[in-house]
Amino acid sequence: MKNIIAITNRKGGVGKTTVAVNLAAALAINFKLNCVLIDADPIGSSSLWIEETSIQRLRLKRLTLPNSPSNKSHALQTWGASLSSIALECDIIIVDLPPIDLGVFSELIHQVGYIIIPVGLSSLEWEASFPLIERVISASKDNKKTKGIIVPSRIHPQKILPRDKISEVLPSQWALAPQISLRSDFHKAAEQKDWIGNTAKNSIAHKEINKLSKFIFKII
Numbered sequence: 377m378k379n380i381i382a383i384t385n386r387k388g389g390v391g392k393t394t395v396a397v398n399l400a401a402a403l404a405i406n407f408k409l410n411c412v413l414i415d416a417d418p419i420g421s422s423s424l425w426i427e428e429t430s431i432q433r434l435r436l437k438r439l440t441l442p443n444s445p446s447n448k449s450h451a452l453q454t455w456g457a458s459l460s461s462i463a464l465e466c467d468i469i470i471v472d473l474p475p476i477d478l479g480v481f482s483e484l485i486h487q488v489g490y491i492i493i494p495v496g497l498s499s500l501e502w503e504a505s506f507p508l509i510e511r512v513i514s515a516s517k518d519n520k521k522t523k524g525i526i527v528p529s530r531i532h533p534q535k536i537l538p539r540d541k542i543s544e545v546l547p548s549q550w551a552l553a554p555q556i557s558l559r560s561d562f563h564k565a566a567e568q569k570d571w572i573g574n575t576a577k578n579s580i581a582h583k584e585i586n587k588l589s590k591f592i593f594k595i596i
Contacts, residue, residue: 378489384473386504391529393421396472401571402589404434409467416441417474456487494529528555
């Protein structure tokens with residue numbers, strides 16, 4: 377379970393798939409980890425992005441998160457068991473989850489090692505994120521160990537992020553990662569169906585992903 381990282385938020389459009397695809401590729405290439413990217417979103421955004429691309433040590437799997445209102449708990453446990461089975465075959469799993477409700481999220485907390493929440497600077501995004509943060513806190517047995525990671529995402533390149541102020545309000549179980557800016561290179565990478573390291577190597581966007589992957593690697 378410790379090598380499973382879930383990337384989610386309660387709303388879409390926060391850069392979730394951008395972080396998932398490029399972080400998975402960066403961890404595989406920069407740190408030579410056998411990585412599996414799980415596309416759990418019914419829309420299949422991660423699959424559409426890289427299913428036609430060959431990235432060394434990175435595999436893509438579809439494992440859609442169950443969304444049936446009937447017997448949801450059992451369905452999520454079965455889904456989690458499949459995830460744990462895949463985890464035995466690799467060094468790390470990155471799970472690209474769909475926008476998620478609190479009930480489903482509460483079930484998933486115990487099935488993954490870390491939660492990554494990409495979030496911008498808008499009050500709407502933070503309002504959507506704080507209930508997830510609180511659920512992780514209530515589920516954490518070790519108050520000192522990092523369980524969640526906030527990734528400032530889709531930040532305007534000229535915006536100075538108030539990192540100290542954000543860190544002050546984050547609980548001890550949460551870490552504030554380097555930011556991912558709103559850059560056209562990420563959009564181009566999606567259009568070209570490859571990760572940023574192949575489509576815009578040594579660009580600012582690529583350097584941001586490398587910095588984020590280094591940060592995540594140190595935590596895990």
